[in-house]
Amino acid sequence: MNEQNPVTTGRTATWAMEQLVRALAEKGIAAGNPPVRLATPDEVPAADLPAVPESYAILRAADEIVVVSNDEIGVRCGVLELADRVAAGQDLAGTTPFAEQPAVPVRGVVRSFSSVDEDTSWFHDKQFWTEYLTWLAASRFNRFHLALGMQYNYGADRRGATDNYLCFAYPFLFEVDGYDVQAEGVGADEQKRNLDTLRFIAAESKRRGLKFQLGLWNHAYDYGRDSVHRYPITGIGPDTHAEYCKAGIAKLLTECPDIDGLTFRVHYEGGIPDHQHEIFWRAVFEGANSVGRPLEIDMHAKGVDQALLDAVDLPNLSPVLSAKYWAEHVGLPYHQASIRAKETAKPIPAGHEMKGITEFSRRFTRYGYGDFLREDRSVDLMFRVWPGTQKLLAWGDPAIAAGYGRLSTFGGSRGVDVCEPLYFKGRHGSGEVGMRDPYVREDLKLPGNREWTKYRYGYLLWGRLLYNPDAEPETWRRHLRSTYGEAAAHVENALSPLSRILPLVTVVHGVGGSNNGYWPEVYLNLPISSRVESPHYKGDTDPPANWGGVSPFDPTTFYGIDEYVAALAGRKLSAKYTPLEVASWIERLVADGQEALVRAQATADQSDPQVRRMLIDLEILVRLGRFFAGKFRAAVDYSIYRTTEDVSSLESALRHYRPARNAYVEIPAIVDGVYQQDLRFGIEASEHGHWADRVPEIDVDLAALAAELQEASGTEPAAALLAAPVRPSTPGVEHTGPDGFERGKPVTLSLDVVDPDVIGATLHYRHVDQSKPWQQVPMELSGQTLSAAIDGDYTASTYPLMYFFSVRHRAGGQALYPGLAADLSNQPYVVLGSTTVSG
Incomplete structure (x- = not known):
């Protein structure tokens, strides 16, 4: 190892070699058998390494293995690949040369501090951070984003804010010279502890080759709406707000030198009204710039206008916009071909200046990349995968993860941040001490802030396949074998298709863009029947608020249900995918997953808690798939009935809906005594609760359809309407x-x-x-x-x-x-x- 070369002797390279030595020791193998040497391409010209950051090659030279890279992250990737092989029982002496390069420049994970009650424990737990950050690095992520203040939306949360711990972060970390701003109840010792922890997280991230991004998603010191803050912020007002934040950001960056970048929510939900927002943000950006070191300024893209882009134009700052990938959800890997009509630009009504840019004039920036991908743009763009679709159950589909690896650089974008499982647990003051772990059954609990370990496989797929979407399956199968033994292949073959269902449902059933209003995993029923009101979904979907009227999140590629039936009736069916095709796809995914699940149940060691956790979640996903497939079919039938008064279509709707309902009703029995009865990700109706809570509304909907059938007067079946043209098996x-x-x-x-x-x-x-x-x-x-x-x-x-x-x-x-x-x-x-x- 060249002691003069920082690529091979820096803290990340040193840390990676420590992991390899530890892996060898755990297998009883002496380090240096065979020796592993780190080098740069100029030291090993035969490496022929592409000039792509974070690339690496593994070579054999005489009796040694050489890891070659241009940078420490590439070194880390190569060395940890060797460590992973050792842990899986492979003999490094048999290593053959290979090389890899990243497909996606930014591969990030976001963790939110959302609840002082549920998150304080892991925030201060050094053992947690050591294990967690190590797994992120081994999974080939290169960025860790710790989000503070993301759990509230200033001016949009109907009930204001209660648990505001670390939301307006500065007074929870330190005093700012010249200001007497305090978070009531937080003394100097607590401030110091918080700041020391933040320094530790940043330093340990950097040591593992993870850029440390601190998200300051809120700059409101008072949430209004009669909010009763647990930690009221005092000593600040409108006249001092901007200058205090300018000084606060400068001190934060000085006190925490390992912060590589800052993420800001720059529209009104971050606490700063849209009208003349550039004045406040210019002050904050000047404070960051004054520290004198290069910083990435990640501006959440929603509502960004030219005034903000001008405000961030400072010499030490590298701005990037971070757009939502599929609204606030996890969708399929491609980017929606078009946004919902509801997201189009609108004139700003008088009196709505606080949110005029975000909600009206530039509304189209809310749930996608908007108009930010010009080839002559001066600011980079990346994406963030939000946590609305699936927060709780196991996820793991190599195909979907590889798709994100190929498409997260869409239009020259830089990559993606992925919001991790259990995101927003305890949000909106719904948290309780000791309730971060969602399990209540003793044999399934994950104490000691280790609830994240259930999802190791999902992190691994995201990270490794964002790095290389063509990675060999052995990349993740080593982990599956070590976790699930003889059942590993069956678990993979069950989880992959079942993990595809909810992202597909999200894309096609775009009933709500907000993650706190739409949670398909614990679905709050939207009725099929026009006789049943759905006040919950009315705010974020076009009328009528029932299944037939819902727009897909991509209305160019997929039909809505009423839209499809109207096209059938008018003999104007286009090439868009239909709800019945979607139902068929889901049924195929369920069948494939169910078949593999049966094999997994027969071969798995069910004395192992992680095996039991996985098998339970797979059972739930099977039922969710059956529910959504049946509901798509029933909703199409009902729409046909409403269009034609063909009673046989209403009968068919009930034939599909009843087994769909029965599949959903099986879930509470599967999870009885397993998960918390109130899974709290917030206080809104679809942010918390349990599958059992959702059944009565499904039954009300079914009863309404049955009542319509009893009252209906029969007509001849609409045979011609039902005879839709068949999609060709190939485009031809x-x-x-x-x-x-x-x-x-x-x-x-x-x-x-x-x-x-x-x-x-x-x-x-x-x-x-x-x-x-x-x-x-x-x-x-x-x-x-x-x-x-x-x-x-x-x-x-x-x-x-x-x-x-x-x-x-x-x-x-x-x-x-x-x-x-x-x-x-x-x-x-x-x-x-x-x-x-x-x-």
């Missing part, structure tokens, strides 16, 4: 896209027809800008080629293009191209950049 075309387009010049796109049943196609295209609508142009057939052009006026833009095709077949069916693959992990459209070099 092939496409090779151009390498790029020249701005201001037409670009011609063509399809090669390989199926004689293809009779035509339409090109759909738009800029990579979610504020703009899709354009369509019919394609012309010449011989065996379909072609269409995007005109030069449209390409005269600094945005990349995105496009797909709808292909018509002779029998009447249509297909999307490229469409979604069987594993739902690809991108159903093509993105095309310009060949113009940006200035």
Whole structure:
């Protein structure tokens, strides 16, 4: 090892070698048998390493193994790969050369301090941090984001705030010279303890090669709305707010030198009204800039405008916008082809200046990448995967994780932060001391702040497949074998398809963009029947607030239910995926998962607590899949009945809904005495509770449908309506896209027809800008080629293009191209950049 080279002798490289030595010792192998040497490419020219940060190669030279990289993170990846192989029982003497490079530059995990009652224990637990951060590093994450103040939305939380510990962080950490700002009840000793802990977390993150990102998601010192704060902030007012925060951020960065970057929620929910927000934020940014070291300033993209981008333009600051990937949920890996109509821009009404930019003029930035992906942009963009879909149950699908690895750099984006399991547990003052662990059954509990260890496999898949979406399955199967023994393959084969269900449901059933209003995992029932009111969902979905009226989160790729039935009735069915196709996909996923689950139950060592935890969660996921598949089918039938008055369709709705309901009702019995009766992720109706709580509303909905059937007067079955064209088994075309387009010049796109049943196609295209609508142009057939052009006026833009095709077949069916693959992990459209070099 070259002692003069910081790449091979720095703290991350040293730490990684310590992990390898420990792994060898645990197997009774002396370190240095064979010796492992760290080197840079200039020391080992034969390495032929690509000039991509965090790449590494493993070489054999004489009797030693050489880990080669240009940087410490690459060294860490290579050395920990060797340590993982040792832990799995492999002999390093048999190591053959290999190399890897990262697909995604930013691969982050977010953990939120949401509850003084449930989170204080892990926050101050050094043993927890040692084990947890080590697993993140071994999983190849390169960023850790500790979020403070994210659990409340200033000006949006109907009941104000109670548990405000660390929300307005500065007075919980230190005194700021020249100000007498206090968090009541927090003395100097507690401040020092908090600051020391923050320093420790930052330093231990950096030691493991994780950039440390501190999220200061709230800058409100008083939440208003008659909030009764547990730790009232005193000594501050409107006249001193900005200057205090400017001084506070400078002191924080000075006291904690291992902070690499800061994340801010810069719209009104972070405590600063939208109107003239740039004045406050300029002061904060100047405070950060004054420390004199390079810092990443991550601005949550919702509501960002040019005034904020101008305010952050300071010499030591590198701004980046972080957009939501699929609203506040976990969806499929691709980025929604379009946002819901509800998210389009709107004029700012008088009196709504506090949230005018976020909720009105730039509303389209709320739940996606908005208009931030211009090729000439001056600020980078990354994504954040929010925790609305699944917070509690085990998750693990290599296909979906690899899809995120391929698509998190969409449009030249930098990567992704993933909100971890149990996110927001205890939010909105709902926490209780000792209740962070959701288990109540003694043999399943994970005491000592180790509840995160249940999800090791999920962290591993996210991290390793974001780094390399083409990683060998052995990458994760080593862990499965060590955890589940003979049942490892069956657990993998069950968990993979079952983990795909809720992200699919989220994408298609876009009933609420907010994570505190929509939780598919413990689903608060939205009725099918038009006779049942649903006040809970009315605020975040278009009327009517029932299943038929819900828009998908991607209404370009998927039909809503009433929309689908209207298209059937009008004989205007397009190539979009239908709710019945979605139901079929879910049923297939359930069948595959159920088959593997039976095998896992037969072979697993059920005396092991982690095995039991996994098998219970798999049982729940099977029932959730059956419930949602049945409900999609029932909702389509009901919509047909409402359109045609065909009573047989209403009968069919009940035939599908009853077994769906019965599947959901099986869940409370499975989890009886296993999980807390009130799983508290907040105080709103769908943020807490239990599966058993949801059953009565399902029964009310069923009863309403049954009552409608009793009252209905029969008509002839709508046979013609039900005979929808069948989607072709293949699109019947092939496409090779151009390498790029020249701005201001037409670009011609063509399809090669390989199926004689293809009779035509339409090109759909738009800029990579979610504020703009899709354009369509019919394609012309010449011989065996379909072609269409995007005109030069449209390409005269600094945005990349995105496009797909709808292909018509002779029998009447249509297909999307490229469409979604069987594993739902690809991108159903093509993105095309310009060949113009940006200035």
